[in-house]
Amino acid sequence: MRDVHKERHLARFSLTPISVALLASLSTGAFAEEKPETLETISVLGDTNQIEKLPGSAHLVSAEDLEKFEFVDINRMMRAVPGVYLREEDGYGLRPNIGIRGADGGRSGKISLMEDGVLVAPAPYSAPEAYYFPTAGRLNSIEVLKGPSTLKYGPFTVGGAVNMLSTQIPNESTGKVQLEAGQYGENRLHTFYGDSTDTAGWLIETHQQRADGFRDIDRADSADINKEDYLLKGRLNSAEGAKYAQQLDVKLQYSEEESGMSYLGLTDADFAADPNHRYGITALDEIENRHSTVQLNHSIALTDSFSLNTQAYYNKFKRDWFKTSLGSLVDSANAGDADAQAILDGTMDYDFYIKHNDRTYVSRGVQVSANWQFQTGGIAHDLEFGVRDHYDDIDRFQPQDNYSQIDGELVFVDITDPSSSNNRIGKADATSLFVYDQIQVNEALALTATLRYEDIATSQQRYEDIERTEKGSYRENSLSEWLPGLGLTYQLTESVTLLAGAHRGFAPPGSGSSDGEAGDLSTNYEWGARFDNGSLRTEVIAFYSDYESTVQNCSVAVPCANGNDSGTYALGESEIKGVEALVATEWSLANGWLIPLSASYTWTDAEITRDNVDEDILAGDNFAYLPENVFAVTTGIDSGADWRVNLTAAYQDDMCVDNSCNRGDVDQFARTESLWVVDAAAHYDFSEDLAAYLKVDNLLDEQAIINRAPDGARANRPRTASVGVTYSF
Structure with a gap:
């Protein structure tokens, strides 16, 4: 029964998207012979055949992978991808910290984050830390790209790129309703409906997520979550037989979030007593945000071998994170200060403030890419080139409300106007170009040559008064970088492919940088091999990055080594080396059952x-929040009919919380703790259209100090069971 349901589901959707740059099937002679129903132009990887041809490491977390565990946390969705590091903070993945190949993972500020091929960080050039992240529960699939191919997307090429694909417009009338309820008041609704004709299509979707939260606040309620996301898509495409095959896509998105999240963690002693509580002095901490997107895509095949794709986009993100900044109290209490502990416990009166971390981000731009396939002297070229004109800004206006803690109660006092550091505007203008040529020298050898150019101008204006009539300090910076890359794949046998690559890594420094600051600059190398005989797939890739300039983005969430919580901090020269490994197979039993197995290690x-x-900073100092070993394994049993059970286990090493904890003579507060987490999910199909599932996150209820930033120890999510039902129509 399940196979029938799966075939029907795949028939409804065209889920093999065409790359933004490749447009492979759109720009070949095969297009004229068999016109696809839709021309998806939002993927950065293309189909699985294109992935195998890439000179670097590339991974697809498919819709089927996501369905196995019904995750709504991006950390759980991506933790099996080798070369990726994930640092939890709130237990729900609302503001993830994703790093790739050693690039700093703080607020995912050193990777190119995209949704449907468009940069999605609120202000990727002027304020790259991603305080907004797409609602993970509505994602259809996730693409992760590393190596020379990242130069096509940028601007962050030191680590890699992550592209998240939203639900696609179906090829026929199709809908889905998913309802889920679980412990800690968790419930969610995910539903969509869409339809297509020969020349048009549309989709409407919403994802609603609510929870009481697993952290109880002393003398108050729990830290609740309320998040709503809405998506509307439309498509117009040329009729079969038209002179030029072309398509116009429109995407509108809007989301809201209210969640009682705080930056204040726990002392180690309080964590040991109860890792799932919060101090009452944080009872008013809450973030509210709104995000909206308008995206237009146009694709046209001018000939059998030449095509153009144009994307215009506008993103706006408004947030106010109303939160305390009392990390010094946690540090003092950890050091044995009884008064600091009494303030945290609410037994001592204390005057403090809660800042409105009120910021508005805008990003907009146009990007045009072309694909031209041709031959020179019997050598096939798949040439792509493109340009992007981008603007973004961040407006901070952050007053603080002053409070007194009296007998454990929080009493409002007055409001203090923002200082100049909290009253500023940062801007960035960027123009980027890329040329990417995939050259098939012969049947075995393929080369890729890439060149990217980034031209960036940033500025930051601070103001001395709330009317912004009196200007304070001003910074500006301009920089340009040429970023070359070269990669190769060599098919040694039908099953074995060798690969190698080198490219220039870059990450812009943000609008708070001063004149002459260059951001991250590195030379990145990788080499390895892939094996795939149809039943067993393995991949081993070694990587090495030589940084001539390493820059840390400073924030309250991730303060820099010098204690600053804004601007940038130069760590100087550094090097990163590592190995990624992946293995996947599937066993078929005599009774028709299937046992899949996959494992990844970094x-x-x-x-x-x-x-x-x-x-x-001394030679030999470590990188903060970078685990040495990361491992994940996934297996299960699939009946091949009505039911299936999946199990996944993930391990992450302990991590240093600063750059000097490997010098020796450090205490326990300088490191996080290592952790194994096991998740499980079971599905049962009642019919082709109706299914139910039970999932348990953190099955063994193991908790540890997985993060000490910002402001104290915090735990991963405890064991949480949920039940759900899906109905497709």
Whole structure:
């Protein structure tokens, strides 16, 4: 029964998207012979055949992978991808910290984050830390790209790119309703409906997520979550037989979130007593945000071998994170200060403030890419080139409300106007170009040559008064970088492919940078092999990055080594080396059952390579929040008919919380704790259209200190069971 349901589901959707740059099937002679129903132009990887041809590591977390566990947390969705590091913070993945190949994972600020091929960080050039992240529960699939091919997307090429694909317009009348309820007041609704004709299509979708939260606040309620996301898509495409095959897509998105999230963690003693509580002094901490997107895509095949794709986009993100900043109390209490502990416990009166971290982000741009396939002297070229004109800004106006804690109650006092550091506007204008040529030299050897150019101008204006009539300090910076890359694949046998690549890594420094600051600059190398004989797939890739300039983005969430919580901090020269490994197979039993098995592993070693005595940075210092070992394994039993059970286990090493904890003579507060987490899910299909599932996150209820930033120890999510039902029509 399940196979029939699966075939019907795949028939409804065209889920093999055409790459933004490749448009492979659109720009070949085969297009004229068999016109696809829709021309998806939002993927960065293309189909699985294109993935195998890439000179670097590329991974697709497919719709089927996501369905196995019904995850709504991006950390759980991506943790099996080798070369990726994930640092939890709130237990729900609302504001993830994703790093790739050693690039700093703080607020995912050193990777190119995209949704449907468009940069999605609120202000990727002027304020790259991603305080907005797409609602993971509505995603259809996730693409992760590393190596020279990342130069096509940028601007962050030191680590990699993550592209999240939203639900696609179906090829026929199709809908789905998913309802889920679980522990800690968790419930969600995910539903969509769409239809297509020969020349048009549309989709409407919503994802609603609510929870009481698993952290109880002293003398108050729990830390609740309320998130709503709405998506509307439309498509117009040329009729069969038209002179030029073309398509216009429109995407509108809007989301809201209210969640009682705080930056204040726990002392280690309080964590040991109860990792799932919060101090009452944080009872008023809450974030509210709104996000909206308008995206237009146009694709046209001018000939059998030449096509154009144009994307215009506008994103706006408004947030106010009303939160305390009392990390010094946690540090003092950890050091044995009884008064600090009494304030946290609510037994001592204390005057403090809660800041409105009120920011508005805007990003907009146009990007045009072309694909031209041709031959020179019997050598096939798949040439792509493109340009992007982009603007973004961030407006901070952050007053603070002053409070007194009296007998454990929070009493409002007055409001303090923002200082100049909390009253500023940052801007960035960027123009980027890329040329990417995939050259098939012969049946075995393929080369890829890439060149990217980034031209960036940033500025930051601070104001001395709330009317913004009196200007304060002003910073501006301009920089341009040429970023070349070269990769190759060699098919040694029908099952074995060798690969190697080198490229220039870059990450812009943000609008708070001063004149002459270059951001991250590195030379990245990788080499390895893939094996795939149809029943067993393995991949082993070694990577090495030589940084001539390493820059940390400072924020309250991830303060820099010098204590700053804004601007940037230069760590100097460094190097990162590591190995990624992946294995996947599936066994068929005599009774028709299937047992899939996949495992991934990443080993990473990173260190500063040159002293900077003025900043207390020494050669040999480690990278903060970078685990040495990350491992994940997934297996299960599939009846091949009505039911299936899946199990996944993930491990992450302990991590240093600063750059100097490997010098010796450090206490427990300088490191997080290692952790194994096991998740399980079981599905049962009542019919082709109706299914139910039971899932348990953190099956063994193992909790540890997985993060000490910002402001104290915090735990991963405890064991949480949920039941759900899906109905497709």
